[in-house]
Amino acid sequence: MADSYDFAFAIGGEAGQGIATPGDTMARIFVRRGLHLSAYNAFQSIIRGGHIFLTVRVSEELIYTHGDKLDLLLCLNQDTMDRHLRLMGPGSAVLYNSDKITPGDAGEGTQLCGLPIGELTGTTRTGLNQNTVALGAMMHLLGIGIDVLEGSLSQQFQRKGEAVVNENVKVARAGFEYAVKNFTPYPGEVATGPKPLALWSGNDALAMGGAVAGVKFYAAYPMSPSTGVLHWMATNARNLGIMVRQVEDEIAVANMVIGAAHTGTRALCATSGGGFALMTEAIGAAGMMEIPSVFINVMRAGPSTGVPTKTEQGDLWQALGASQGDFQRFIVAPLHTLDAFNTMAEIFNLTDRYQCPGIVLSDLLISEGRYSVDPDYLNMHPTIDRGELITESNGAGGDTPYNRYANTESGISPRAVPGVEGHVHVVATDEHDEDSRLVSDEFTNPHIRRMMVEKRARKFDGVVDQIAPPELEGPADADVTLVGWGSTYMAITDALKLLEARGVRVNYLPIKWIVPFHVEQITAVLSAAKKIIIIENNHSGQFARYLRGETGITANGHIHKYDGEPFMPHHIVDGVVDLMEKKEAESYVPYQEVVV
Amino acid sequence: MTTVTDEKPFIELTAKDFKSKIDPDWCAGCGDFGVLNALQRACAELGLRPHQILTVSGIGCSSNTPGYFNAYGMHTLHGRSLAFAAGAKMANHELTVIATGGDGDGYGIGGNHFTHTARRNVDITYVVMNNQIYGLTTGQVSPTSTVGMKTKSTPFGSVEYPINPLTSAIMNGATFVARGFSGDVKQLTDLIKKAITHRGFSLVDIFSPCVTFNLDNTNAFFKERIKKLDEETHDTSDWKAACEKAMVWGDEIYTGLFFERSDRDSLDHLEPILRDGPMSARSLETSSEQAERLIQRMM
Numbered sequence A: 001m002a003d004s005y006d007f008a009f010a011i012g013g014e015a016g017q018g019i020a021t022p023g024d025t026m027a028r029i030f031v032r033r034g035l036h037l038s039a040y041n042a043f044q045s046i047i048r049g050g051h052i053f054l055t056v057r058v059s060e061e062l063i064y065t066h067g068d069k070l071d072l073l074l075c076l077n078q079d080t081m082d083r084h085l086r087l088m089g090p091g092s093a094v095l096y097n098s099d100k101i102t103p104g105d106a107g108e109g110t111q112l113c114g115l116p117i118g119e120l121t122g123t124t125r126t127g128l129n130q131n132t133v134a135l136g137a138m139m140h141l142l143g144i145g146i147d148v149l150e151g152s153l154s155q156q157f158q159r160k161g162e163a164v165v166n167e168n169v170k171v172a173r174a175g176f177e178y179a180v181k182n183f184t185p186y187p188g189e190v191a192t193g194p195k196p197l198a199l200w201s202g203n204d205a206l207a208m209g210g211a212v213a214g215v216k217f218y219a220a221y222p223m224s225p226s227t228g229v230l231h232w233m234a235t236n237a238r239n240l241g242i243m244v245r246q247v248e249d250e251i252a253v254a255n256m257v258i259g260a261a262h263t264g265t266r267a268l269c270a271t272s273g274g275g276f277a278l279m280t281e282a283i284g285a286a287g288m289m290e291i292p293s294v295f296i297n298v299m300r301a302g303p304s305t306g307v308p309t310k311t312e313q314g315d316l317w318q319a320l321g322a323s324q325g326d327f328q329r330f331i332v333a334p335l336h337t338l339d340a341f342n343t344m345a346e347i348f349n350l351t352d353r354y355q356c357p358g359i360v361l362s363d364l365l366i367s368e369g370r371y372s373v374d375p376d377y378l379n380m381h382p383t384i385d386r387g388e389l390i391t392e393s394n395g396a397g398g399d400t401p402y403n404r405y406a407n408t409e410s411g412i413s414p415r416a417v418p419g420v421e422g423h424v425h426v427v428a429t430d431e432h433d434e435d436s437r438l439v440s441d442e443f444t445n446p447h448i449r450r451m452m453v454e455k456r457a458r459k460f461d462g463v464v465d466q467i468a469p470p471e472l473e474g475p476a477d478a479d480v481t482l483v484g485w486g487s488t489y490m491a492i493t494d495a496l497k498l499l500e501a502r503g504v505r506v507n508y509l510p511i512k513w514i515v516p517f518h519v520e521q522i523t524a525v526l527s528a529a530k531k532i533i534i535i536e537n538n539h540s541g542q543f544a545r546y547l548r549g550e551t552g553i554t555a556n557g558h559i560h561k562y563d564g565e566p567f568m569p570h571h572i573v574d575g576v577v578d579l580m581e582k583k584e585a586e587s588y589v590p591y592q593e594v595v596v
Numbered sequence B: 001m002t003t004v005t006d007e008k009p010f011i012e013l014t015a016k017d018f019k020s021k022i023d024p025d026w027c028a029g030c031g032d033f034g035v036l037n038a039l040q041r042a043c044a045e046l047g048l049r050p051h052q053i054l055t056v057s058g059i060g061c062s063s064n065t066p067g068y069f070n071a072y073g074m075h076t077l078h079g080r081s082l083a084f085a086a087g088a089k090m091a092n093h094e095l096t097v098i099a100t101g102g103d104g105d106g107y108g109i110g111g112n113h114f115t116h117t118a119r120r121n122v123d124i125t126y127v128v129m130n131n132q133i134y135g136l137t138t139g140q141v142s143p144t145s146t147v148g149m150k151t152k153s154t155p156f157g158s159v160e161y162p163i164n165p166l167t168s169a170i171m172n173g174a175t176f177v178a179r180g181f182s183g184d185v186k187q188l189t190d191l192i193k194k195a196i197t198h199r200g201f202s203l204v205d206i207f208s209p210c211v212t213f214n215l216d217n218t219n220a221f222f223k224e225r226i227k228k229l230d231e232e233t234h235d236t237s238d239w240k241a242a243c244e245k246a247m248v249w250g251d252e253i254y255t256g257l258f259f260e261r262s263d264r265d266s267l268d269h270l271e272p273i274l275r276d277g278p279m280s281a282r283s284l285e286t287s288s289e290q291a292e293r294l295i296q297r298m299m
């Protein structure tokens, strides 16, 4: 890893200063060169002011996090300089508008690169121009020709007309030329990868994964950090033929999705914890009526309104406890963006085959992070399996009456959709018999009730074998086994390389499927582990409790982070090293150095 | 997906054909019998087929209706019938979607959906059996209970003012607003037929007395007071007149068609996505051109 190209830059400022645009310009320049990219934007829920800190890391190797160090810092305001200069190490550079920003004491080996923006742009009205000047200077520091940036700017401002393009190019060049005269570039060249890569967010991945799985109905009520799924769906609705609706509340969202799904349409919705709470009665209804439907919960720091712009894995038990009663449902926590994309087709097929709801647990880190992806890895035409779905009359209804909830051996009863002759039936959230007559208000029947509970439960006999079990990564005889679920895959994977480099013999069991849970395989792996450390992005160790409940296995150490910011690889390295020395099971809570 | 697959000659159906295998478990004399009867007649007289209809209800005595009606049905959650119904209608707008339920279900717990389904003008017929009480939960105050009404949860008389479903619906943008009485099945059948035929959200609010828990608003109470709008001069395109007539509550209470407008189209006609037919009938495959466009946007 030491030899391969790995570079991280950050842009800090306040909301409204246009951080997204230079961030995006740079990100695209890098992915077009074929470099892998991982970007994390730390921000607050305001439109202007506050502190925004976008970190973009690029590498020749596949990376999952924004890393541990910064090579370049672009300060758009004094606050950014004051907060982050201390984080800059030897060999790094700091760009800032020297008309307005006073640098502090830089550490040894940090190059302070003040840009006289007024002089370079010929105006005192700095505005967004300072970003473009800085981009020009960055081109010199990185050793990328100014022509590459000019190309990007022309493309970006094309729609705004030639004058705007020229103005931007002029300003960028001024920055570049000033930098050539005054700043020392980084040694070595920016690497190039074998082919251009694409750029997406986890919300893009979830939405597009749903779309290629055949979603034709999407309903939502906006809630961070899930709103990106709605935006993607709305943008692509016409191209793909998807009915997209923003409706009155998440209760309506969930119920509409089930109503749509009942007609045989693949239907999806996404929300965050608060909205998911409102959806839970509906999820149970889908379980009882046996209507396949998919609900995404993009977790943010809770409880309640919590920290809307910060990440957490705090809703595991909310998902496990979503809705009253015992019913069959899938719960899956994708590990990264590409996994999120692939998970959508998988969960739609599973919910169709087993006629039940499915819950996808994403989080802000996956959903709002931006990552590179190799377009060749995207299966845009996944297998679609609708299960036992009746969409055309097969002559039933005469001698062979159709029973919607037929007590079959598998527990799965062929599902006819409204409109099909000879299959008329009423689905019900009350307990019902095979023919969907209610077994609830007027007459109850313990034997029918038992039969129907068992019929639905039987659907899940052996379901775990239909899903790939988690696989241990690293040497089987490692000294320590790390366990994580969902998005911690990203930080743990990056941390594994660092741990190996430090000589720690470590392996890792990434958990994606929560329900069904691969009890047998997980027990086998963990029983052989010398020391187990569970890593999760919450306070109480929600997954550790679940693991203990399902397998009886307790961990020998825990790494918890619940300050709103995601794990950085070194947090995990430090935690593992610290816990390796402990005799008793303890918890390690990493310190968040970057304060935003 | 809604294609009729058989080539059988069209056989005329009667109200009986819309009776399900299950007999209603309502109390003898419950107004809901009349409503069910009118609904069955209306569907038969309109020449609808059971498999083309989807009835959707919430929870309550009145919400048991889909189980007694021979058609596709969804007996869903308390207050949520309109959300389920709207989802189904938007996914397959070839279905005739009829939502049924009670005053508590629709105007209380489901009030938000009532407002927005009307505003959105989803082509659903909403049949509300308004007995001004919570029947299934054995007699508590409802959003349409009158001031002073004594119920199990208001033993000293309710001090709150009731909601007026008709004026609410008109204000929310409903394009068809009518009121019927379960004791006049003929008029009710006619109103339901018009409501189903109307393109857009239609409300048919129905006085459907609960003989067990509402001893104030009984059959006799309504029989004495009801006056039919079509027996006087009333302009159904005049929303102000409609609201005035809807607010009359005393010695005279009006039933009939209060308001109808055709200047606002229904959602299924306004939404361009639906021009290519119902969502439920679409291929789930992404074409290579669509896929290419998606990937290009990410490069």
Ligand SMILES: Cc1ncc(C[n+]2csc(CCOP(=O)(O)OP(=O)(O)O)c2C)c(N)n1
Pocket (backbone or CB within 6 Å): B059, B060, B061, B062, B063, B078, B101, B102, B103, B104, B105, B106, B129, B131, B133, B134, B135, B136, B137, B142
């Ligand atoms: C979420 C929820 N809250 C409460 C109930 C209990 N509940 C069932 S029906 C009902 C009221 C029914 O009143 P209405 O809708 O007027 O129907 P009616 O029985 O009068 O026909 C209530 C409160 C429930 N089923 N679900």
Ligand code: SF4
Pocket (backbone or CB within 6 Å): B025, B026, B027, B029, B030, B031, B032, B061, B062, B131, B135, B136, B209, B210, B211, B212, B213
């Ligand atoms: S309790 Fe009232 S509403 Fe319910 S069935 Fe009896 S009479 Fe009808």
Ligand SMILES: [Mg+2]
Pocket (backbone or CB within 6 Å): B060, B102, B103, B104, B129, B130, B131, B132, B133, B134, B135, B142
């Ligand atoms: Mg009622």
